[in-house]
Amino acid sequence: MKKVKLLYNPFSGDNAIIKNLDNIFETYQENGYSVTPFRIGRKFPLEEAFDDIDDYEHLLLAGGDGTINNIVNTMKRLNVDCPVGILPTGTANDFALCLGMPKDISIACKQIIDSEVREVDLGRVNDKYFVNVASMGLFTEVSQRTNVNLKNNMGKLAYYFSGITELPRFKMLNLTITSDGFTFDGPSLIVFIFNGKSAGNLNIAYKSQIDDGMLDVVIVKGDVGVKTLISFFEFMMGEHLEKPKGVIHFTTNKLVIDSSEDIKTDIDGERGPDFPLNISCQKRSLKVLGYKL
Template sequence: MKKVKFIYNPFSGENIIINEIDKVIKIHQMEGYTIVPFRIDMNINIHEAFNDIDQDYSYILVAGGDGTIDSVVNIMKEKNIDIPIGVIPVGTANDFAKLLDMPLDVGECCKKILNSVPVPVDIGKINNKYFVNVASTGLFTDVSQKTDDNLKNTIGKLAYYLKGIEQLPNFRRLKVNIKSEEIDYDGYMYLMLVFNGMTAGNFKLAPKSEITDGFLDVIIFKAVPIKELLPLFIRVIKGEHLDDPGVIHFKTRELKIHSNEDIVTDIDGEKGPDFPLLINCVHNGIRVLGINENS
């Protein structure tokens, strides 16, 4: 039988995958695959999931959120493992899986993966780490990092919004220097996002992003006067923000970011590296199953 490495995070989202494991195994067995499971646990190094990966494995199946997918992709790159991945979205936001148009039903998701062929897609790289959806810095970028897992599992995405409200007293403008072939910006901002995907926390902030074009979409929310923030937020809700004078948007293959501000970076909900940052697009960086060719 062909083998599939099944890496699942029992703590992702609302712990959905725990009750779906038998379904995953059954559907794969019916198609002639043997599932080799690995349960993510804080007491076990996730690198151990890859110790037996060889030519007998057809693909790696990942059940979790964006952070779990990032962990898997980073280890695959570190170990030069070049086999396709399939994604079962059981996290809180599932931004990358939504980009791939993966169904939320675990059984339907497995069937879609099994009835597909691998498609090369881009990933981002920030210093020495890779990301699949978005890297960000500025205000509110560490909301996911600071949100309690139990709270996320209980009330889902609402937990992010509540944590964001808590940080409003820290609202301030931030000095940054951003350089690429397309732009040289030395000024103030509130928030900056570098997208490989389209959404962050289910907000479709990068509607022009494409996962196979070899470019990253950069969106900078400049430090506009406070009175202009509400109209800008409304334009974000409507998807009209890219044309707002308070927003800088461009596509690039590579950019450098530096800041002396006391701010962190975020990679798909996990802590990112410190400044200075070198971010680039890795064209066709991974192969993904279940994706529509025109996604």
């Protein structure tokens, strides 16, 4: 039998992977694979999952975007180039959804098994990679403060409600953003740098392509009063790229973001590095299975 290694985070989302382990084993076994599980946790260094990596056809990853981010960064650090299949078992699963993975785990497994290897882009901020999005501003504050149970139960509505409550007391970001032929210097409400398409299941960068060697940058400008509110709600409704009042959208393969302020950054739902940020697109840097056009 062919072998696949399952790396799973039992705490991602609402513990969905625990309920689906037997479905995964059954689907893979029916298709001529044996599955070796590796439980991600504090007691087990993630590096140990790759000790015998040459024995496996591919890796099967189960967790949210933060878990996938951690695995991919570990793979890059260890120079592991094994194809990965990603199951949507976390809270948001933005990267898995960008790849077109169905929510049904058994169907997702079959889609991975029946697919060909494709290469997709990764983003990089300083010395860390991101699979889906780097961000700063209101969305980052909301994401890091929103109750996990609220996210699990309400999905994207949790971000709507939390964003509304944060807006009146949110301090605008003062940033300098430079890219080829573009400079932004001033206040902003939200900044996204997308490799994928969505954040918190909000389909923000819906024009983004994950294998074009480019990142999609979305800046919600920090205008005060009514303009800020209008931009914010247009942004939440997914109309910001077609009706760009107060919103800047462009694509690039590299940019630099700097600020003298103490601003939190976020990559794939986890705390990101401090400024300055040197951000680039690493074209076709990850081998994936199950990618559905």
